[in-house]
Amino acid sequence: MPGKIAIYCAGVVFNTAVLHHQQAIKTGNSASLDRAAKLYEASLHLVGQHVHADCNNTVSLIAMAASNNLAQIELEKGLVEQACSRLQVLQTVIQSLRPVIIQILTMSEFQGMLSNILLAEGVTTSPAA
Structure with missing residues (x-):
């Protein structure tokens, strides 16, 4: 039962x-963006122990979406290596999880996540001075 509560939370x-x-995107408010990043990290922490334990669609979706969105925030903040x-x-x-993902995501959602991954693979960073 505690596992289910963690997933709902x-x-x-x-x-x-x-x-x-969304608020940060609309207003450009960096505090909202920071808050979103912390909340995405918290949601990943809550589902983290359940991602590989079973093939729960909800757990998989939360983990993938939170990771994707957090990576976008990291890229926006210039944390390229972390995002990659x-x-x-x-x-x-x-x-x-591809067979499961295809059942629960639309093709455009799936392609969007793959596009983010491909874009990140092309990003390079300058060596530290």
Whole structure:
């Protein structure tokens, strides 16, 4: 039962993150963007122990969407290496869960996540001075 509660809480936390993320996009408010990032991280923490334990669609969707959105925030903040690492993990999850993902995501949603991964693979960083 505690696992189910964590998953439900992760859904609520993720939805709250999306609201803050949308607010940040509309207003350009960096505090809202920071809050969204923290909430995405919290939702990932809540579902983290359940991602590979079972093939729960809700857990998979929250983990993938939160990782994708958090990587976008990291890219916006200039945290390129961190975002690329996150998207590489997302790519691994997508590859391992592809049959399930195809059943629960539309093709355009699936392609959007793959596009983010491909874009991140093309990003390079300058060496630190």
